Structure formats: structure tokens, C-alpha cells
Amino acid sequence: MTGLRQRKRQQVHEAISAAAITLFLERGFDEVSVAEVAAAAGVSKPTLFKYFATKEDLVVHRIADHQGEAARVVRAAGGDPVAALHAHFVDGLARRDPVTGLNDHPEVLAFHRMVFDTPSLAARVAVYTAADEAALAAALTGPFDELSAALLAAQALAAQRVLARRTWLELARGRTAAEVHPEAVAAADRSFHRLSHAFEVRPAASEMRS
Structure with a gap:
């Protein structure tokens, strides 16, 4: 079960980052809000921050x-x-x-x-x-x-x-x-x-x- 949870967490992590980078490359890093990234990834803003401490980490990871x-x-x-x-x-x-x-x-x-x-x-x-x-x-x-x-x-x-x-x-x-x-x-x-x-x-x- 631990391995399954870890894989699920990794999948969510990658999905959030992929959604963020797609938006950032389309519109510019400073033009996209964290709320927009969360919506595009299908997660809440608090959930996003459980995976990424800062907006910059969505890219830098x-x-x-x-x-x-x-x-x-x-x-x-x-x-x-x-x-x-x-x-x-x-x-x-x-x-x-x-x-x-x-x-x-x-x-x-x-x-x-x-x-x-x-x-x-x-x-x-x-x-x-x-x-x-x-x-x-x-x-x-x-x-x-x-x-x-x-x-x-x-x-x-x-x-x-x-x-x-x-x-x-x-x-x-x-x-x-x-x-x-x-x-x-x-x-x-x-x-x-x-x-x-x-x-x-x-x-x-x-x-x-x-």
C-alpha cells in the first residue's frame, strides 16, 4: 500500500507541474496565478501547496x-x-x-x-x-x-x-x-x-x- 500511495502522490505531483509549465510557457510565469494552476490540474490550492512550497517550485523542481x-x-x-x-x-x-x-x-x-x-x-x-x-x-x-x-x-x-x-x-x-x-x-x-x-x-x- 505504501508503494501505491507513493506512486499516486508522484502522479499528482507530475500532473500539477505539467499543468503549471504548460500555462507558464503559454502566457508567462508572472501572468499565471497559483489558483489557475490548481484549477488546470484539478486540485485545490491548499493541495497544490502540499506538493510545492512556492510557485517557483512548480518550475524549478x-x-x-x-x-x-x-x-x-x-x-x-x-x-x-x-x-x-x-x-x-x-x-x-x-x-x-x-x-x-x-x-x-x-x-x-x-x-x-x-x-x-x-x-x-x-x-x-x-x-x-x-x-x-x-x-x-x-x-x-x-x-x-x-x-x-x-x-x-x-x-x-x-x-x-x-x-x-x-x-x-x-x-x-x-x-x-x-x-x-x-x-x-x-x-x-x-x-x-x-x-x-x-x-x-x-x-x-x-x-x-x-
């Missing part, structure tokens, strides 16, 4: 599917963390993962434009980014001292955001994902190569004191 991903990649790698993050990002480009910016489906392009152009959405994304950065820094502490781990986490996630936005802009100008893919891979290679040279693995502070 799709990005939140990647929450903690960088930290998980580093922990699973067991080797050079920068190389692991690099390989994961390039693999995402090959899969046309929307989070890399390299997906030219019209709805994905419109979704990214909405997030980039809506200040409240960008601010909500920043909340998730800060949590991701903290998780990645924790995963990097060990291979790196605490300060280096924090700096690398911030720069690695910033590099991914910059790369994704640059790629999206190329697609928004009318180019195809297939056309942009080689350039996106080359840009990722350059970016992560610079990160790998900027950070040397050093013992953690606790090891230095022992």
Missing part, C-alpha cells in the same frame, strides 16, 4: 531532479574528481540532457528562456545551487583541503552553468543541437582542463595537523 548530482558523481568516482565531473558533463551533452543546455526541443528551449528571464525563478534556482555547492564541497573534502574543496565546488558548478547558458544561447539563435555539440564538448574540455590545473590534491587540514 525539474531542475531539482539533479539536486546533489555533482556530489554523487565525485563520491562514486573514487579517483580524480575533476575528471569525473568532466566526463559526467560530456556524457550529459551526448545524451542531450537539458541541464547541459544542449537540447533543442522547442519546449526545452522555452523552459530555459523562462527560467533565465524570470528573476524570481533565477533566485529560486540559486537556492538549489547553493545546496549543491555545499554538498559538492563536502564530497571534495578529503581529496582536497577544506578551502580548496569549497573553491573548487563553486568554480566547477559555475563552469557548468556558464557552459549550459552559452550552449542554450547558440540553440536559441536557431542552430541545432547536432551542430553545436562539437563546440560544446570542446568548451567543456577547455573549462575542466583549466580547473584540473588550478587545483592540486592536497591533504585535508586534519591530516596536516596530525
Whole structure:
């Protein structure tokens, strides 16, 4: 029964988000009320807020599917963390993962434009980014001292955001994902190569004191 309830909850969650994003892309995020989203999804407004804490979360939850991903990649790698993050990002480009910016489906392009152009959405994304950065820094502490781990986490996630936005802009100008893919891979290679040279693995502070 627990599994059935969980599946039902997930179905309602997805239905609400899908209805919201459809309305937001048609009319604009700021032009659609939460009440209108609830009506379109066939739920009450209080029910909607049981699933999504804020209006912004109706959109940002799709990005939140990647929450903690960088930290998980580093922990699973067991080797050079920068190389692991690099390989994961390039693999995402090959899969046309929307989070890399390299997906030219019209709805994905419109979704990214909405997030980039809506200040409240960008601010909500920043909340998730800060949590991701903290998780990645924790995963990097060990291979790196605490300060280096924090700096690398911030720069690695910033590099991914910059790369994704640059790629999206190329697609928004009318180019195809297939056309942009080689350039996106080359840009990722350059970016992560610079990160790998900027950070040397050093013992953690606790090891230095022992």
C-alpha cells in the first residue's frame, strides 16, 4: 500500500507541474496565478501547496531532479574528481540532457528562456545551487583541503552553468543541437582542463595537523 500511495502522490505531483509549465510557457510565469494552476490540474490550492512550497517550485523542481548530482558523481568516482565531473558533463551533452543546455526541443528551449528571464525563478534556482555547492564541497573534502574543496565546488558548478547558458544561447539563435555539440564538448574540455590545473590534491587540514 505504501508503494501505491507513493506512486499516486508522484502522479499528482507530475500532473500539477505539467499543468503549471504548460500555462507558464503559454502566457508567462508572472501572468499565471497559483489558483489557475490548481484549477488546470484539478486540485485545490491548499493541495497544490502540499506538493510545492512556492510557485517557483512548480518550475524549478525539474531542475531539482539533479539536486546533489555533482556530489554523487565525485563520491562514486573514487579517483580524480575533476575528471569525473568532466566526463559526467560530456556524457550529459551526448545524451542531450537539458541541464547541459544542449537540447533543442522547442519546449526545452522555452523552459530555459523562462527560467533565465524570470528573476524570481533565477533566485529560486540559486537556492538549489547553493545546496549543491555545499554538498559538492563536502564530497571534495578529503581529496582536497577544506578551502580548496569549497573553491573548487563553486568554480566547477559555475563552469557548468556558464557552459549550459552559452550552449542554450547558440540553440536559441536557431542552430541545432547536432551542430553545436562539437563546440560544446570542446568548451567543456577547455573549462575542466583549466580547473584540473588550478587545483592540486592536497591533504585535508586534519591530516596536516596530525
